Each structure stands twice: as structure tokens, then as C-alpha cells.
Amino acid sequence: MAIVEEKFLRVEKSPTEVVKVRYSVIHGDDEGSRIFVIAGVHGHELTGIEVIRRLKPYLEKMNLHGRITLLPVANPVAFSTRQRGTIYDNKDLNRCFPGDKSGSFTDKLAYEIFNEIVVDNDYGIDLHTGPEGRVLLPHTRIRKCKGINQVKALSRVFGTLIAMSPQGVGSMLTSCASNRGIPTIGVELGEAYRIDEYFVNAGFFGVVNTLRYLGVLDGVANVLDRQFILNERHNVKAGHNGLFFPKAKLGQVVKKGDFLGELYNIESDTTERIYAERRGIVLARFSQSVVLPDMTIMSILTVDDCLLNNAVLKKGRYIINHYKNPESLWSSFEY
Ligand SMILES: [Zn+2]
Known part of the structure; x- marks a missing residue:
């Protein structure tokens, strides 16, 4: 059985006040890869926090080979104020790595996370x-x-159909850790302030699948036969304010002229139908109903410059699945 250690980082807020950051280290029965899973780097992003909340009791019962560190709320100050960054110094934790122990609060927080957790993985x-x-x-x-x-x-191995390879900033956790020889991926799941089962399931599957691939959990990973790397984004903007009714679904493949949604103009009492101008896949949808002029209501990843992720996976650690919809990966997965 796995052994769970509950730990805290202690980050000085002022000479008399300290902020505690809780994390769990789950030790397997024998040696193996060491991996950290972190969420809440941005305090208002909740999907990953919920993924980790569900992972812990699941992993505790399993036979593990190696070690998993779970840090559910990396910036508890941002979480408790429902913000992306820290109110004390107006900094974004994901622009502060590897941190500075004599800097402001967020620099110190990044320093503790990086030096106490990240580098030991x-x-x-x-x-x-x-x-x-x-x-x-x-x-x-x-x-x-x-x-x-x-x-x-x-x-x-995480199991999404799409990957993006945007220009990184060196002070982001993924860039900073990877450049130190700790390969780290970023994952985007849903939207801020909400917990939605669809995205929690995608995240839970992705982490468990990764742990199987790395041999930390028994079993083999289930991967899609291909993952596309797409970067060129076409933003569909609202021409006026009004009510937005999206019709195209996330992940839907659209071609030029396909119906994306409707925009109701309150002043003229007319409804405008919005069509795709480019061929691509729906990456993002505006999830609220009132839109303002020039607001992005949908983002399409164009497929003209499509690359395949050609990473070679280790033999025996995975099986290929030919699903058209990546959701089939996690809905048919046995935990
Ligand atoms: Zn974020």
C-alpha cells in the first residue's frame, strides 16, 4: 500500500505572518519515476484542483512504483481571493519561476514550490x-x-487530440522545469470558476494514463493514433453587443461557411447568423450570454498548418486507439 505524507510549504507574507501551502507526497512500495501534479497556479482555475482532490484517494489504494506529489492549490492567496494572481504584489505565479527567496510574496512562493517540490521530480x-x-x-x-x-x-500520453506549442516565457513553470531537465506539460481544461465533469474526467484520465505510461501505476496507457499540433488561431468576434447563442461544439471540425452560432441584436431586434470563415477545429467558446462589440465569441484552430506530434513512445507502455473522438478514450477507460 502507498504511504501518504501530508506536508506544507511555509511562505513568509510579512515578518509575523506565514501562508501555508498544503501538498501530499504519495510513496509507492518500490522505486520508480517521480512525478508532480500541480493545480491552482492561477487561483480561479478550478478543474485541476478537483482532479487532484479525486486522484488522492484513488492513488492511495493502488500499488505504486515510484512517487507522486500532488499540489492542489499552488497559490492559496489567489484562490481565496478568486483571482488569477496574488493581491499582495499583483504578480502572476506562472511568471515568477524559478522564484526568488528574497523577492516579494509570489517570488518566494515560486521559489518554495520550485526548490522544495519541482526539482526533486x-x-x-x-x-x-x-x-x-x-x-x-x-x-x-x-x-x-x-x-x-x-x-x-x-x-x-495525456490523451488529448490537440496540442498547442505557443511561445513560452522562461518564467513559466512548464518552461522552467523542462529546461532544468524535468519534462513538464501544461494542460488546459475548461474555464475558470467552474467545475465541469467533462473536463475533470479528461484531466483525471490524462494523469492516470501518464502514470501508467511511466510505470508508476500498473497497466498500459491508451493513446490516440495521432495528436495534432495546431497553433494558428482564428478568433470570431462579435460585431455588436447582444445575446450570443453558440451552436458549434467544442472540438467540432468546421469548414468555411459552417454555422457557428447566432447573435441577437437587442436594439434592432434582429438575429445575425455567424458562419465559419476558415476550416478548423473549435478550440474555445464564449460561455456567457451577453457579448460586447469586438469580443471573441469563438476561436477556431485552423488546420492548414497542421503538424503531427511525432514523439516516439516507449515500447510496451501503451496501446493505440483509433477513436475519432478523444472522449471515447476516457469514457471507455477502466480505472
Ligand atoms: Zn492558468
């Missing part, structure tokens, strides 16, 4: 969501770094 997964009102198709983020092939392998 072999791999990492950083769970995020879209911002408020912008729900994102589950996808991974591969940032340019040392050992990028290992990051690409983790990305494939």
Missing part, C-alpha cells in the same frame, strides 16, 4: 483552464525547451 503536469467566460477544449501545451521530445511524449 523526474516529470511534471501543470493543470490550467481558460479564463472566465472562455471554455477551452482539453489540450496540452508543449513549450520549446530542452528535452522537448520527452515533453511531446507526455503530451501524447
Whole structure:
């Protein structure tokens, strides 16, 4: 049986006040890979927090080979104020790595997370969501770094159909950890402030699948036969304010002229039908009903510049699935 150690980082807020950051270290029965799973780097992004809450009791019962560190709420100050960043110094934790122990609060927090947790691991997964009102198709983020092939392998194994490879900033956790030789992927699941079963299931599956691939859990990973790397985004904007009724679904493949949704103009009492201008896959949808002029109501990843994730996976650690819809991966998965 796994042994669970409950631990706290202690980060100085002022000479008399300390913020505690809880995390759990789950030790397997024997040696193996060491991996951290982190969420709540942005305090208002909840999907990953819930994924970790469900992972802990699941992993506690399993035969593990190696070690898993779960950090559910990396920035508890941002969480408790329902914000992306820290109110004390107005900093975004995901722009502060590897941190600075003599800097402001968020720099110290990054320093503690990086030096107490991250560097003592072999791999990492950083769970995020879209911002408020912008729900994102589950996808991974591969940032340019040392050992990028290992990051690409983790990305494939996580099980999303799409990966993006945006320009990273060196002070992001994924870039910083990967450049230190700890391959780490970013994952986007849903939107801020909400917990939705669909995205929690995608995240839970992805982490368990990764643990199987790395041999930390028994069993083999289930991967899709291909993962597409898409980066060119076409944003569909609202021409006026009004009520938005999206029709195209997240992940839906659309071609030029396909119906995306309707925008009702309150002033003229007319409804405008919105059509796709490019061929692509729906990456993001505005999830609220009132839109303002020039607001992005849908984002389409265009498929003209499509790359395949060509990372070679380790033999015997995975089986290929030919599902058209990645949801089939986690809905048919036996835990
Ligand atoms: Zn985030």
C-alpha cells in the first residue's frame, strides 16, 4: 500500500505572518519515476484542483512504483481571493519561476514550490483552464525547451487530440522545469470558476494514463493514433453587443461557411447568423450570454498548418486507439 505524507510549504507574507501551502507526497512500495501534479497556479482555475482532490484517494489504494506529489492549490492567496494572481504584489505565479527567496510574496512562493517540490521530480503536469467566460477544449501545451521530445511524449500520453506549442516565457513553470531537465506539460481544461465533469474526467484520465505510461501505476496507457499540433488561431468576434447563442461544439471540425452560432441584436431586434470563415477545429467558446462589440465569441484552430506530434513512445507502455473522438478514450477507460 502507498504511504501518504501530508506536508506544507511555509511562505513568509510579512515578518509575523506565514501562508501555508498544503501538498501530499504519495510513496509507492518500490522505486520508480517521480512525478508532480500541480493545480491552482492561477487561483480561479478550478478543474485541476478537483482532479487532484479525486486522484488522492484513488492513488492511495493502488500499488505504486515510484512517487507522486500532488499540489492542489499552488497559490492559496489567489484562490481565496478568486483571482488569477496574488493581491499582495499583483504578480502572476506562472511568471515568477524559478522564484526568488528574497523577492516579494509570489517570488518566494515560486521559489518554495520550485526548490522544495519541482526539482526533486523526474516529470511534471501543470493543470490550467481558460479564463472566465472562455471554455477551452482539453489540450496540452508543449513549450520549446530542452528535452522537448520527452515533453511531446507526455503530451501524447495525456490523451488529448490537440496540442498547442505557443511561445513560452522562461518564467513559466512548464518552461522552467523542462529546461532544468524535468519534462513538464501544461494542460488546459475548461474555464475558470467552474467545475465541469467533462473536463475533470479528461484531466483525471490524462494523469492516470501518464502514470501508467511511466510505470508508476500498473497497466498500459491508451493513446490516440495521432495528436495534432495546431497553433494558428482564428478568433470570431462579435460585431455588436447582444445575446450570443453558440451552436458549434467544442472540438467540432468546421469548414468555411459552417454555422457557428447566432447573435441577437437587442436594439434592432434582429438575429445575425455567424458562419465559419476558415476550416478548423473549435478550440474555445464564449460561455456567457451577453457579448460586447469586438469580443471573441469563438476561436477556431485552423488546420492548414497542421503538424503531427511525432514523439516516439516507449515500447510496451501503451496501446493505440483509433477513436475519432478523444472522449471515447476516457469514457471507455477502466480505472
Ligand atoms: Zn492558468
